[in-house]
Amino acid sequence: MTSISAFAPACSAHDVVRVYGHGDAEVRALDGISVEFERGRFSAIMGPSGSGKSTLMHALAGLDGVDAGRVVLHGGAGIGTEIEISTASDAVLTGLRRDRIGFVFQAFNLLPVLTACDNILLPMRLAGTRPAPQWFDEVVGRLGLTDRLDHLPHEMSGGQQQRVAVARALLPQPDVIFADEPTGNLDSQAGAEVLALLRSSVRETGQTVVMVTHDAVAASYSDRVVLLADGRLAGEIADPTADSVLDAMRGLGAVGAVAR
């Protein structure tokens, strides 16, 4: 019998190279990196500015291609089949981003003319599906949005808008949610709420989250921090604290590393 351990990979990169520019202007944003992100865990990607964090996340999410190596979205019980993202067609990638990958962006990316409820439901409506009412109520309740469902984005605070974006990502129960600096536009109180909600969705529902951040406090909410430098893996921290992350970042020469 094949069993899937709690730490089976959700997605992985194998010897991935991504080069921008040519000749003297060439930048190896990813320089032969291999890394796995586990299912049912909250992982953070950290590293100095320009170390390749965004490029790695975009490659893992199928938002951008790679020049060499393989990027894999793994399959398993209760989820879809294994797919090699790095060679998938645009049609397959579009389907994956609709059905199996969720996103939370720094800038919330809500549609201004839609209520919170309609924003949350939009991806599933576009996919021609709808959530079980009980699951919808659970997600909305967990995120503290029950009383805000008929509000437009401009009627909500930044923290509330980001909670709508998190609900939108959680509702279809994607294989992986990629969060790109999800607290970058929030004050520390609202940021802490959003991080705690991501944390609890991993712990309580087994959601997989991969987050890019430059904030040591944000990274401390994760189970594991993957450190990048110059497009390569530069280390990792299990059960990180803000202090252990700051120490590691200073060790990488990220002089401006701060905990806010």
Ligand code: ADP
């Ligand atoms: P990080 O997210 O860690 O700040 P990035 O992945 O954004 O790093 O960038 C890694 C390197 O690749 C940087 O040197 C950056 O300048 C370069 N880079 C990223 N995107 C592009 C692009 N579209 N064109 C040219 N260079 C790029």
